[in-house]
Amino acid sequence: MKINRLKAKNYSIIIGKNSITSLASEVKKHCPKCKKIAVIIDKKIPKKFLTKLKKNLKKYKIFIFFITSSEKIKNLDQTNLLVNKLLKLNFNRSDLIIALGGGIIGDMTGFVASIFKRGINFINLPSTLLSQVDSCIGGKTGVNSKYGKNLIGSFYNPKVVISDIELLKSLPKREIICGYAEILKHAIINDKTFFKFLKKNTKNIIMLENKILNKSILKSCKIKLNFTEKDFKEKNLRMKLNFGHTFAHALEIQNRYSNNLNHGEAVLIGMLIAIKISRFKNICTPKTLDEVENLYEKFSLIKNLRKHLKKNEILKSIKFMKNDKKKDDERISFILINNIGKTTAPGKFKYKINQVENFIKKLF
Ligand SMILES: NC(=O)c1ccc[n+]([C@@H]2O[C@H](COP(=O)([O-])OP(=O)(O)OC[C@H]3O[C@@H](n4cnc5c(N)ncnc54)[C@H](O)[C@@H]3O)[C@@H](O)[C@H]2O)c1
Numbered sequence: 001m002k003i004n005r006l007k008a009k010n011y012s013i014i015i016g017k018n019s020i021t022s023l024a025s026e027v028k029k030h031c032p033k034c035k036k037i038a039v040i041i042d043k044k045i046p047k048k049f050l051t052k053l054k055k056n057l058k059k060y061k062i063f064i065f066f067i068t069s070s071e072k073i074k075n076l077d078q079t080n081l082l083v084n085k086l087l088k089l090n091f092n093r094s095d096l097i098i099a100l101g102g103g104i105i106g107d108m109t110g111f112v113a114s115i116f117k118r119g120i121n122f123i124n125l126p127s128t129l130l131s132q133v134d135s136c137i138g139g140k141t142g143v144n145s146k147y148g149k150n151l152i153g154s155f156y157n158p159k160v161v162i163s164d165i166e167l168l169k170s171l172p173k174r175e176i177i178c179g180y181a182e183i184l185k186h187a188i189i190n191d192k193t194f195f196k197f198l199k200k201n202t203k204n205i206i207m208l209e210n211k212i213l214n215k216s217i218l219k220s221c222k223i224k225l226n227f228t229e230k231d232f233k234e235k236n237l238r239m240k241l242n243f244g245h246t247f248a249h250a251l252e253i254q255n256r257y258s259n260n261l262n263h264g265e266a267v268l269i270g271m272l273i274a275i276k277i278s279r280f281k282n283i284c285t286p287k288t289l290d291e292v293e294n295l296y297e298k299f300s301l302i303k304n305l306r307k308h309l310k311k312n313e314i315l316k317s318i319k320f321m322k323n324d325k326k327k328d329d330e331r332i333s334f335i336l337i338n339n340i341g342k343t344t345a346p347g348k349f350k351y352k353i354n355q356v357e358n359f360i361k362k363l364f
Helices: 019-030 047-056 076-088 103-118 129-135 165-170 173-190 192-206 210-230 237-242 245-254 263-280 286-298 303-309 311-323 353-363
Strands: 004-007 012-016 036-042 061-067 096-101 121-126 140-145 148-155 160-164 332-334 337-339 349-351
Touching (some): 004 210, 012 019, 019 121, 036 076, 047 096, 061 076, 103 121, 103 140, 129 173, 129 210, 148 245, 165 210, 173 192, 173 210, 173 237, 210 237, 237 245, 245 311, 263 303, 263 337, 263 353, 303 311, 349 353
Parallel strands (some): 036 061, 121 160
Antiparallel strands (some): 332 349
């Protein structure tokens, strides 16, 4: 199968089956003075990938750090622990840190790389569908705080991203649907044709059918890149990618970042609430809402998540929006939907907490 290379301004994204085999040549190209490599790896990655990776990087001194991934370890304590370990091992800027894991490991490792001696080489090997279609792109790194999600972080690009779709074979279906949520988001905010493709091919994506999967990852990455390359520091256009995320982040905090509700699941719920509000405010037509609801229904996307879509659950979470990065005055900024493929402009729709509460009371 073909391996695709997408070019961003400062790095490439290599996508395809067994693309991990390109790692050695990429390290040589981007980190010519590298001697030591720290690999921060998710404990759930099948051993054969670590073996492959070690075989690829035989000529370097490798240090492996296993992490049990969860939103609860995506914090400053874990960051500090990793930074101290690297300092103790005498890593310097010309060495390299590799993340081999999902969005949690990728975000945190990228953050560690960005602050370690003011920036050490970083390569990302995303291992979940969500991280391959979304979090590996755009240079946002960071960790959570008790005040909210991803509130501490930096913008820092990797030298290269290598997305090997073989890694996805060991993912539970629940995690595949989480990744699909971000693919769907990209279609809803930017590409009606891609949305039509998803209406036909969602089952194949969830079943990890190689060709459709490869195409969907590539398309999703292209859409995200288009936003992040034009507005790296999220001053305006990039905010459109936050569609559904204001509610999603609030619900994740409400659930104490527990396994009860994963990030991608929260995004599925958040998008549905945002589209319902778009309809309620007459920003989109009933047909737009129907199209999205039908797709959710047809592929049972939120079958097991109904308890989070209850009026009281959503109302309880709204207070957590007050620390959201999308808030710049007393009002919270929402990205809403005009049509499939077109969002409202960032900053155009801002509501006070009590207005949001009123919408939810009327809609649920
Ligand atoms: N930086 C960004 O732009 C950006 C964008 C979207 C999301 N995010 C962040 O990404 C995070 C969510 O990422 P995620 O959904 O990948 O979560 P995750 O990293 O926790 O991975 C999900 C689960 O899959 C397991 N796993 C990972 N790879 C596996 C594999 N190959 N086989 C089997 N199991 C595997 C993990 O152990 C975990 O249990 C959130 O913290 C979110 O804030 C960041």
